Amino acid sequence: MYHKEKSIQVKNSASALYNNLGVLRIAPRHLTYFTVVHANVVNMVSASWDGLNYSHRQLQSKEPNVATSTSLIMQAAFCPLPSRDLLVVTSQKGIQMYESDGSIMVYWHALDTPETPTAQAVFARGISAVRESYICVGVSSGAILVFDVPIKGSNITLSEVLKEHKESITDIAPECSGQPGMECIADLVSADDGGNLYVDCIILWKGTVVAGYGTGQIHLYEAVTGILHAEINAHARWIYSLDIAPFSGLLLSAAEDSLVRVWHLTMTPETNSVEVAHLHNECVTDTQICGAKFCDGDGYAFAVTGYDLSEIIRYTQS
């Protein structure tokens, strides 16, 4: 179903962090941007679709002052909004927002860090663009920061702090039905550290929540009611990444067990049911996968990163 393409070499290896691969497709310029986090650095690659041109850039985590030790980055993700695309980088010290090519940092938000370290680690994790002009970022305290993003410029403001969760946020996802203008019943889904089943990856698609667990299971729920549609014993180790191709309903899951799996979700609106079928496996030998994303809305191609690997592996439909 898929075959392996030429990998993209990256300056550093990927760190073992959830969702450690960002992908942004710039159709008008026939380019795709990729981001991979390595400790306190974000490696950006801009790849032309003809496979001939690659350009690299590195972004560092911002330090409030020189005297403190380096701040590790938890996540880097693209936030596509109708008016502009931003790259959001979250770390132990705060949240940085850049223009999507990484050229200019447009906003910095410092997290409240205590003077002496407490047992509770402080960091931001879980990034999502929501509706027309908001970016939501999760924090280790369990809060979700909602930023208001203007059409252009750097006048981004923190407009609200949502305090529904008590535990560290692991992931946030927007409703991505792929149909602009459609009424969304739920805008955003967020997951946290607490509870017996540890959710680390989450997706919201056409009113269905897809959650990836530390037990290697994937659960599909109806967003509004919480009713469980399906349960998949998907992986033999912790799931690190989930992605959906909104136009085709293809689902991608990747885990520490070295496997990437492709599934197909079908909605039957009449019966309000969801079906899931397994389509394909790819094994990245001797690698704990930490990021896997589709490169386009149909799921024609996807890319994968792994801990200690300095390349982005790509697969395309045969």
Place this chain on the structure above:
Amino acid sequence: MSERTLPLVFINLGGEMLYILDQRLHALNTSDDNSEKVMNDIVGTMFGKDFMDELLKPQQLYSHRTMKTVLTRLAHASIMRLNPASMDRLYELMVMAFKYQVLLCPRPKDLLLITYNHIDTIREFVKDTPVVGNKVDETHRKIIEIYSSLPEGEFQLLRQTLLIFFQDMHIRVSLFLKNQLQNPNGRFALSTSGPVPYGMDVPGLIRTFDRKGREVRRSEFPTGGSYTSPIRKGCFELHGDRVIRLGMNMYTVNHPEETHTSKAHSVKVITDDTPNLLAKEELNLLARLMGSMKADDMPKTETGFQINLFTTDQEEEEEPLFGVINIQAMQDEQAATQLAQIAGQFAEGEEQPENLSSSKGDDLLAMMDDL
């Protein structure tokens, strides 16, 4: 990231160090008295109350340089003296062994079982000296108290922090290569078969439910691996069967051959482009840790003995492998000086490093010699 890594790092790395020292001391026909004294002195210092209390404070995991400095000091808490080349090799072995254990750890919480495997063996090493044995037990109890109640997510964060610490290290270890745990390119072998971790289900099943929660369909899918049900749960108490074998002593008397390390051909030397000034916090930690290794734990006798852990032919033909330290030495001499000064303050019974004031341009490794 996680603020609770240090105690686990020291117990596990320290444990690996003791395994290697124990094996080498026996292989070199060291007297039983000397061997026992070395082990007791190191374990006594490592599990000393002040040192452990410092480690247990919530704080960041710092650089390899700091870890190595403290571990060197721990090794020299005994009457044994290691030359710098031996210490370098020792550190490489320790780190690669722990990296393997963390990477293959089935569930994040099993990091504790790996730690307890180390503690169990350490307890065996000092079983004839109750004073030291008590210190080990006391520390074990503290670890159980602090870590047992942490949620799984916290352990995964801890594990991720450790994996960043070990990133890009692909030093080949002969024992791992021989047992096919490691590939010739230095990367560890990850299996897609065998038992799944405790608490997980074997992959391959999709279950669909109706709106009332009743299962309406089951289907199977090919997993690309061959997985089996989990084995029983390990014991997280002071004593018990840990079940998982990671963290147990690989260097038993059945493997009398020496374990050595080598650089894989394709491995690029780690270059750290960011200016790695030893941050004030890191220096403070170093000073506190060194200070907490009590003076009365230090050997009073002058009759130390030199030990060359690994054969000299090996050293002569291989260049220093731990490229990180060499490169950083060029970039931040000021930090290196500070490091050596702190280390030098605690050099009991050894001559104070005279050349510190004119240390500009000196190799960091030369300064470490003064420890």
